[in-house]
Amino acid sequence: xxxxxxxxxxxxxxxxxxxxxxxxxxxxxxxxxxxxxxxxxxxxxxxxxxxxxxxxxxxxxxxxxxxxxxxxxxxxxxxxxxxxxxxxxxxxxxxxxxxxxxxxxxxxxxxxxxxxxxxxxxxxxxxxxxxxxxxxxxxxxxxxxxxxxxxxxxxxxxxxxxxxxxxxxxxxxxxxxxxxxxxxxxxxxxxxxxxxxxxxxxxxxxxxxxxxxxxxxxxxxxxxxxxxxxxxxxxxxxxxxxxxxxxxxxxxxxxxxxxxxxxxxxxxxxxxxxxxxxxxxxxxxxxxxxxxxxxxxxxxxxxxxxxxxxxxxxxxxxxxxxxxxxxxxxxxxxxxxxxxxxxxxxxxxxxxxxxxxxxxxxxxxxxxxxxxxxxxxxxxxxxxxxxxxxxxxxxxxxxxxxxxxxxxxxxxxxxxxxxxxxxxxxxxxxxxxxxxxxxxxxxxxxxxxxxxxxxxxxxxxxxxxxxxxxxxxxxxxxxxxxxxxxxxxxxxxxxxxxxxxxxxxxxxxxxxxxxxxxxxxxxxxxxxxxxxxxxx
Numbered sequence: 001x002x003x004x005x006x007x008x009x010x011x012x013x014x015x016x017x018x019x020x021x022x023x024x025x026x027x028x029x030x031x032x033x034x035x036x037x038x039x040x041x042x043x044x045x046x047x048x049x050x051x052x053x054x055x056x057x058x059x060x061x062x063x064x065x066x067x068x069x070x071x072x073x074x075x076x077x078x079x080x081x082x083x084x085x086x087x088x089x090x091x092x093x094x095x096x097x098x099x100x101x102x103x104x105x106x107x108x109x110x111x112x113x114x115x116x117x118x119x120x121x122x123x124x125x126x127x128x129x130x131x132x133x134x135x136x137x138x139x140x141x142x143x144x145x146x147x148x149x150x151x152x153x154x155x156x157x158x159x160x161x162x163x164x165x166x167x168x169x170x171x172x173x174x175x176x177x178x179x180x181x182x183x184x185x186x187x188x189x190x191x192x193x194x195x196x197x198x199x200x201x202x203x204x205x206x207x208x209x210x211x212x213x214x215x216x217x218x219x220x221x222x223x224x225x226x227x228x229x230x231x232x233x234x235x236x237x238x239x240x241x242x243x244x245x246x247x248x249x250x251x252x253x254x255x256x257x258x259x260x261x262x263x264x265x266x267x268x269x270x271x272x273x274x275x276x277x278x279x280x281x282x283x284x285x286x287x288x289x290x291x292x293x294x295x296x297x298x299x300x301x302x303x304x305x306x307x308x309x310x311x312x313x314x315x316x317x318x319x320x321x322x323x324x325x326x327x328x329x330x331x332x333x334x335x336x337x338x339x340x341x342x343x344x345x346x347x348x349x350x351x352x353x354x355x356x357x358x359x360x361x362x363x364x365x366x367x368x369x370x371x372x373x374x375x376x377x378x379x380x381x382x383x384x385x386x387x388x389x390x391x392x393x394x395x396x397x398x399x400x401x402x403x404x405x406x407x408x409x410x411x412x413x414x415x416x417x418x419x420x421x422x423x424x425x426x427x428x429x430x431x432x433x434x435x436x437x438x439x440x441x442x443x444x445x446x447x448x449x450x451x452x453x454x455x456x457x458x459x460x461x462x463x464x465x466x467x468x469x470x471x472x473x474x475x476x477x478x479x480x481x482x483x484x485x486x487x488x489x490x491x492x493x494x495x496x497x498x499x500x501x502x503x504x505x506x507x508x509x510x511x512x513x514x515x516x517x518x519x520x521x522x523x524x525x526x527x528x529x530x531x532x533x534x535x536x
Contacts, residue, residue, distance in 0.1 A: 057086040064091070079124065081147065096124070096145040102236055103206025104307035104339050105225040111150075111210050112220045114196040119151040121211040128235065129203035133157065136182055136197075150199065151190065158186040204232040212414060214436045219378070219389040223414070227306035238309050293318045295326070303332060307339035318347075323473065324466045327372065329397060344395035346374060346464040350496065353483040355463035357456075359400070360478040364450030367401040371456075374464035376494070383454035384443040400456070400467075401448055408444045461490050 050069050057064040064086035070078060084093045113119065124147055125131055131140040131153065138157060148156070161183050169176040188194035201208050212221050228236070293299070295318045305312035312334035320326050331342040361367065373379060373396045379388040386407060393410065396403060415437050446452045458465040463483075469476040491497045 055084065057084075057089065057091055059091040060086060060089040062086060062088040064088070079147065095127075096147045097127070102238065104337075105206055105341075106202070106204040106228050106232065107206040107208065108203075108224050108226065109201040109208070109210040110198065110222040111200075112196050112198050113150055114220065116192045119154075119192060120149055121213070122147070122149050122209075123153060123201065123211070124207075124209045125153075125201060126203055126205060126207045128205055129201055129208040132200045132202075134198040134200055136185060138182065153199070154186060154189045158183065158190055161186070204228050205236055214385065214433075214440045217385075217387050219387070222389045222392060224391045230304070230309070233309045293328075295320055305334035305337060305339050306332065306341070307334060308337040310334065310336040312336070312339065321370075321372065321466060323469065324372070327397065344372060344374070344397040346372075346395075346462075351463040353463065354459070354461040354486045354490070355465070356482040356484065357458040357460075357465060357467050358480040358482070359456040359458075359467050360453075361400065361447075361450075361456060362453050362478060366478065367399065367404075367448070367450055369400050369470065370397070370466075370468035371400050371403055371458075372397045372464075372466040373403060373458060374460055374462065376462050377458050377460040377465040380457045380459070381447070381454050382457075383452065384447050385440060386444065404444060404448050408441065408448065411444075412441065461486050461494060 050067055053066045053068065054063050055066045056062075064084055066082060066084045069081045069083075071081060080097045082095045082097065085091070111118070111121070123131075125140075125145060127145040128142045130142055132138065133140075133154075140153075140157065146152075146156075161179055165176060165179065165183070168179070185194055189197060199210075201210055206225070210221070210223075212223075228238075293316075297317070299316045301314045301316070303312055303314040304310070312332055315331045315333065317329050318326060319329055326347045328345045328347060329342070330345070331340070333340055359366070359369070359371075373388075373393065375393075375395045376390050377388075378390050380386070386404075388407060393406070396406065398406070443452070447454060456467075458467065467479055469479055486494075486496075488497070
């Protein structure tokens with residue numbers, strides 16, 4: 001793509017930059033004017049709303065025109081919309097590119113499409129994101145970036161599958177039939193006749209997005225973040241992937257060496273080595289292998305930063321929560337890019353029963369209770385329409401007020417831009433949606449201030465969540481626990497069905513057997529033998 005003469009500043013360094021790099025500098029102060037038409041009488045030194053760049057047509061190899069437009073997506077961030085056209089051969093193409101930086105963590109979205117309104121939800125798919133239509137097991141690999149909606153995604157997949165079907169039916173009837181088995185349900189989806197179905201979007205750069213709604217409940221919409229792998233960072237240009245040339249030590253790979261030298265909390269025999277320098281030798285590691293995790297002590301381990309891949313520190317501390325269990329609080333800190341993250345993991349064995357915790361918040365004093373929400377916990381507050389699906393926020397050990405504040409801030413950051421002081425979400429956000437979100441945040445604000453009475457439900461199939469009882473060991477009238485038998489589907493999802501923890505008669509490890517009452521309750525799919533009691 002050739003640089004536009006209008007973009008040439010005469011500076012040698014800037015002349016070597018790509019058109020996108022130069023464009024992003026010039027469009028930083030762009031403001032879209034009212035109306036569809038933009039005044040043509042503008043100063044040449046003023047930034048333009050639409051930039052035009054002469055570029056090579058890949059179809060006929062003549063010069064065409066690329067037009068670039070910077071815009072802000074409600075609920076999301078700024079993107080660059082690109083459109084190419086060639087007057088010589090008529091070739092046209094469109095694409096989008098993020099105008100912001102690569103996010104510190106990858107992002108994964110899941111949406112269950114259950115009604116016609118869901119088909120209008122916007123989607124931003126970056127050029128490295130992978131989109132899946134899970135219901136039909138269809139995957140759209142990384143490629144061209146798109147700004148569309150759910151209906152547009154379904155129609156694009158349908159269009160790609162139908163291409164060449166007529167000829168394929170003559171040449172390869174068997175392949176035609178397999179593709180037609182996918183085309184028919186896709187046609188019903190496009191005609192709003194095949195609900196529900198599930199769509200997921202996975203982007204290692206964190207720059208893709210599916211539009212949320214204030215009405216989403218029952219885990220209909222989920223957003224989770226995850227640390228990128230070294231290979232994903234290398235693909236984004238943030239680091240180098242592990243090289244086979246680094247294989248040494250009797251043929252062991254670098255990842256195998258690191259996994260053998262780096263302690264992990266997943267193993268019951270692992271040890272955390274305090275203050276291990278990043279340049280430590282194997283001898284240094286061996287000398288400190290016998291150091292155990294001690295309650296109340298802090299430990300530091302070297303780790304690559306999830307944001308910039310430079311060396312960072314993972315700080316750990318073992319805490320004992322009275323009348324509950326031990327937990328490991330971890331925090332990653334990077335002095336290079338100022339990346340910060342924290343998480344909480346519970347220790348001990350997996351309980352045989354899941355647990356539901358009900359907390360009745362009746363006054364501001366209840367907001368100061370300690371609360372632990374594990375990453376497998378499903379949180380619901382019906383009175384203020386709040387629902388947090390498992391895995392969305394990770395593990396959190398804070399107060400009730402702190403947890404609600406984080407839910408509000410995370411949701412506001414998703415819906416409204418962080419520098420959107422008025423909270424309007426941009427001119428393109430429809431007024432009904434803006435009003436719905438305003439009412440939603442008003443209710444959360446009142447809940448945080450203690451102006452509402454509501455009940456918090458923590459449903460944790462692993463029983464790793466906790467709410468403080470200030471009067472322990474005496475009963476708390478505002479706090480209840482209900483234990484229940486996990487369903488077969490939940491155990492499969494958590495991987496418990498595949499765990500073999502008991503030594504069988506033949507010397508092999510087998511799955512731990514359940515009690516007869518629990519097994520009978522599972523067969524009848526009833527979550528009782530549940531124990532409902534006031535917590536102690």
